[in-house]
Amino acid sequence: MPQKGPKLWLAMLFWILLGATAQALELRVAIEESVSQVKVGSTTKAVVRDAAGKRLGEIAPMNAFYAQANGGGVVLDRWRSTSLWVEPDNNGYVWIGERWYRGRTRVVLTDKGLTAINYVDLEKYLYSVLGGEVYANWPQEALKAQAVAARTYALYQRQTRGNSTYDLGDTIAWQVYKGIESEAPPMYSAVDTTAGQVVTYNGKIILAAFHSSSGGHTENVENVWSDNLPYLRGVPDFDGNTPEAQWVKNFTREELSSRISGVGNVLSMTPERTSPFGRIITMKVIGDRSSRVISGPALRLALGLRSTWFTVTADTAGKSVPSTFRIEGRGYGHGLGLSQWGAYSMARQGANYQQIVRHYYQNTTLAKIKVVNESR
DSSP: OOOOOOSSOOOEOOOOOTTTOOOEEEEEEEEEESSSSSEEEEEOOEEEEOOTEEEEEEEOTTTEEEEEEEETEEETEEEEEEEEEEESSSOOOEEETTEESEEEEEEEEEEEEEEEEEEEEEHHHHHHHHHHOOOOOOOOOHHHHHHHHHHHEEEHHHHHOOOOOOSSESTTEEEEEEOGOOOHHHHHHHHHTTEEEEEEEEEEEEOEEEEEEEBBBBGGGGGGSSOOTOOOOOOOOOOOOSSEEEEEEEEEOOOOHOOOOTTSEEHHHHHEEOOOSOOEEEEEEEHHSSSEEEEHHHHHHHHHOOOOOOOEEEOTTTSSSSSEEEEEOBBBSSSSEHHHHHHHHHEEEEEEEEHHHHSTTTTTTEEOOOOOOOOO
């Protein structure tokens, strides 16, 4: 179990009580992981504490030092412990790596190097996440829907993927979190208005997946991931006239062949299995040396495509083998759960955030979390 800092951890119990008040919950977000050193500081005077919470000293305002691994511990300027805390006064911001963040910092030594963790209030964390996911000039109801989805997603990930050192990471593999640089006033309003609200199914927080644009219809989860989740079902989308709804990408035969290994020069690409809505589950690729079957997600990654909903047209230009391939696609992302551009369009048509959330997460309930103070 991790050593406790100067404050008790907030352990979370999910009470599905509509109308209940959510208390503060502090997330642990890994900002830098497995590094040899990391720069930490504060906008205001900050207290430095050791692993047991003992006060070691202070960092002056707008000052920073490199935390480094040394002799089985963490060294920061003249202070040393198995882990070190930097806690700013007066709601100051902390500097971690290359950005400013709300909350406080813990630097801990693991067997792979230093990990710098931002301890931040859940709702203030969402101020930044929303700014990284959607645009500040979008309708408030779309921003509120994103706030509910992002809050739900964060808490689900905390429950299922968090470890003894941190609850979440800060990359797209979790949710993109860039500290205060991605915050904006419309995000504050959307988060504050929906404070504590989450999406639940049968009394449990759901995997609230979301993506940029589905291209006209979201997908059933089992056609993309191995899970069979009853609330992630394909539904009609409303993103038809939005920037990500349709796209085109062209490849020469040489370009395509260099990205798909094991077949030689690509001669044809034929869908082997597709979802009921048109996304590629598997594609058969035939080359002049051999052929292979590639999954839609793997092909999307190899070719840098926006989604797995696409068709391939080969242009032979009168020759026996194709010279170019034209890929026409729809949507941006995996197509599961909330479509951000679809939510934008629904909000512009007058839908409120509750209607948006329930459309994309089928047969779910909006609820509020209740947090109980306990030590881990």
